[in-house]
Amino acid sequence: MTAIETTDSKTAKFIARRNRLIDAAATLINQHGLKGMTFANVAELVDMNQNSLAYYFKRKEMLAHAAYMETLGRIADKVAEAATRPDPRARLNHYLHLVFAAQRGMRTGEERPMTVLTGMSSLPEPYRAEATELYQSVLRGMRDWFGPATKPEDLAVNTARAHVVLEGVLWLPVWLRFYAIEDFDRVERRMFEVWERGVAPATSALVHMSFARATPPEPRQEVDIDAFLRAATRLINRDGYRGASVDRIAAELRVTKGSFYHHLEGKDDLVLA
Structure with missing residues (x-):
């Protein structure tokens, strides 16, 4: 075997093992979330000790990043x-x-x-x-x-x-x-x-979606818990947990913060729900 063939073989083996780790990380993230993906359970899934795993990814964050990328x-x-x-x-x-x-x-x-x-x-x-x-x-x-x-x-x-x-x-x-x-x-x-x-009808003209700003409706004070859940979901999906503040959830529904706390004890209860 030539030196080039030896190098190619080692490179292919490195890539294959690295991909196995990425696939294991993807599987665990999908099952348990990012926090539930640890070096220990990745190593267990691929039957590798953690020191060997660190040869490919020095930190958990690097492995998670590779899986997302x-x-x-x-x-x-x-x-x-x-x-x-x-x-x-x-x-x-x-x-x-x-x-x-x-x-x-x-x-x-x-x-x-x-x-x-x-x-x-x-x-x-x-x-x-x-x-x-x-x-x-x-x-x-x-x-x-x-x-x-x-x-x-x-x-x-x-x-x-x-x-x-x-x-x-x-x-x-x-x-x-x-x-x-x-x-x-x-x-x-x-x-x-x-x-x-x-979003892409068969006709030559694509569907029209208006983004004109409408006149804001009058504030409303009576909403049910489902409305709060829907508003929180929209904001969390768009802006993350921190972006979905009580103020923004209330503004989304055009209600006061008092109305929010009338229905809920706090933001964490709503996020959990």
Whole structure:
């Protein structure tokens, strides 16, 4: 064996073992969240001692970052491939086909797992910034599917469409587990029908979504607990736990803070619910 062949063999072995660790981290993050993924349980899952694991990733945060970046990179590849199709409808259709093919492969073990991205904002810096930048790049690539935006309102509409599609796909694994593989083709067709009529209709003119500022309605004081739950969910998804303050939740519902505390003892109770 030549020196070059030996080096290539070692490199391939290193990459394979590193990928095993990333896949184990993805599996554990998906099952237990970012906090539940530890060096100890990753090492146990791949039958490796923790000292050997540290050879590939010196800290848990580095491994988690690699898992998120791996998933985002695979999403970016699908977005780029879909962009080669001739129009928004075809791009959405092809992207969804790629997504379901990947889900089918993960279900059968033929494709590597992908990491659920909901905990990405909990990464420390600089890892969070790097992952966030890649996520934003994916979003911009998807936004470009819908054509040029010469005016700010067009850009806002295309950005909204991209958010709808990307968020829909990111949440797909949560509910797709209730379906058998044999149902995937039917679910894919139905999901595309929803997108086609909502964000990329078959007609030449894409659906119009107005972002004009309406006159604010009068404040309301009577809301039920479900309204608080919905408002908190929207804000947490958009701005994270810290961004979903009592003031912002109350403002979202156009109620006073007194109304909030009339229904709830505090923010943590609402987040837990």
